[in-house]
Amino acid sequence: MAQDKRDNNSLQMSAQRRSFSVRTMEIEDLAEVYQLGAMNFKADLWPMLYRSWDEYEVTTLFNTDGDYCLVAENDDWVSGSKDQRIVGFVLGTVISKPGSAWSYGYVLWLCSHDDWAREGVAGKLVDKLVEIMVEEDGIRIIMADTDPDNHRAVRFFAKKGFTDTKPHLYLSSNLEHNPHYAPLLKKSRAAAQTAERKKKKKRRDAPARLSSMGTDEKKRLKKKKLKKRKKKKKKSGKV
Numbered sequence: 001m002a003q004d005k006r007d008n009n010s011l012q013m014s015a016q017r018r019s020f021s022v023r024t025m026e027i028e029d030l031a032e033v034y035q036l037g038a039m040n041f042k043a044d045l046w047p048m049l050y051r052s053w054d055e056y057e058v059t060t061l062f063n064t065d066g067d068y069c070l071v072a073e074n075d076d077w078v079s080g081s082k083d084q085r086i087v088g089f090v091l092g093t094v095i096s097k098p099g100s101a102w103s104y105g106y107v108l109w110l111c112s113h114d115d116w117a118r119e120g121v122a123g124k125l126v127d128k129l130v131e132i133m134v135e136e137d138g139i140r141i142i143m144a145d146t147d148p149d150n151h152r153a154v155r156f157f158a159k160k161g162f163t164d165t166k167p168h169l170y171l172s173s174n175l176e177h178n179p180h181y182a183p184l185l186k187k188s189r190a191a192a193q194t195a196e197r198k199k200k201k202k203r204r205d206a207p208a209r210l211s212s213m214g215t216d217e218k219k220r221l222k223k224k225k226l227k228k229r230k231k232k233k234k235k236s237g238k239v
Helices: 002-016 027-040 047-052 055-064 121-137 151-159 182-212 215-235
Strands: 020-024 069-074 086-096 103-112 141-144
Touching: 020 121, 027 055, 027 086, 027 103, 055 086, 055 103, 069 121, 086 121, 103 121
Parallel strands: 103 141
Antiparallel strands: 020 069, 069 086, 086 103
């Protein structure tokens, strides 16, 4: 009887599981992938991930390693609904060393939507990524890294067989308080302020300079500006 009850509970849970499909990322997915990452890689939780994650990270990997950029898409998503369409993603790359027969797969970014926790999104994404890497590049080693305090991610990768763990140390410095580099920062800011003052002075003095110019000089300046404007339009594709 107890076994029947457990079986019924399992059936109910599997019936409640939502459906999603893993596929290669497309250009239309870029914005949602970036937003999902920005929503999860927060500064207060994972400062290193927050510093590294930006729109260029997504677009660059999409252009250079498109075969290894995958998304999980909600099968029940309807256009115009408030439901999530992209519920997870994984971005990876393959490293091949000259003179070595071995290729290494690298899971660079992995993320699933909080509302889709325990739906198997991250697991299926990684499984598909490894499958593609093995088929296309014959990888023999797969690597991933994560914040050691991200216990959920550590447990996830351990379940996937990522058991060869190596400690990794991240170092950073606030240049404002770094005695070695603080003078450089100060010098750079002073130069920027000087350049800005010169620019403001030039704008202020422009009317006076114009009024003191002769007719011929004004004509030359007008022609120069017109020529510059035409060149700019031509460069931008406008006629």
